Amino acid sequence: MITTRKYVSLFVKDLLVACGGLMVLAAVVLALNSTEMIRGSLLVQLFLGAAAFTCFRYALVNTYEVDPKVQMISFYLCFILADVLVILWLWLFADGPLMDKGVLVPFVIVILVVKSMVYAMMHIDGKREAKQLNQKLYEYKQDGEQKEEEL
Structure with a gap:
């Protein structure tokens, strides 16, 4: 590191x-x-x-x-x-009408809203995937313990 x-x-x-x-x-x-x-x-x-x-x-x-x-x-x-x-x-x-001062503020707001939504969705999806992975690891661990008991 x-x-x-x-x-x-x-x-x-x-x-x-x-x-x-x-x-x-x-x-x-x-x-x-x-x-x-x-x-x-x-x-x-x-x-x-x-x-x-x-x-x-x-x-x-x-x-x-x-x-x-x-x-x-x-x-x-x-x-x-x-x-x-x-x-x-x-x-x-x-230059031009794209970056008129009146258009810039809504442009920035749209960027902030879209980025916030994407980050929120990424965070929620990451938490859900971590939960699923932990569940699978727990099931795998339980299966491994059951097989050891059978031997």
Whole structure:
């Protein structure tokens, strides 16, 4: 098991790698297709995209051995942070009627309601599966004890 400090350092390292990778990709694309300079807003967009990618990656594809409680906290924290980063990116840089200030609030509310429902369903399903598994293990243990008595 790794410590929380090591886990955070790995997260920051992966964030910097994602930012660097996106920066190189953007520089190559802009060098091939444009004569403009890289604007500051593009750098902010690249950082927000890399941060959201890293958060989603740590929430969904976490390969590090950590305490189950830390893993659960990391899942929720990274998932919520990634959503916040995507919404922030849309609010700051998306043009058009999709991200009008009046549409953003219902958009955030819908995301929160849907995520809450999914988490609640996952929790209820997990409890039910754990109960079924414990029942099967209990039955298996009882069968094993009965077979030992017969011998």
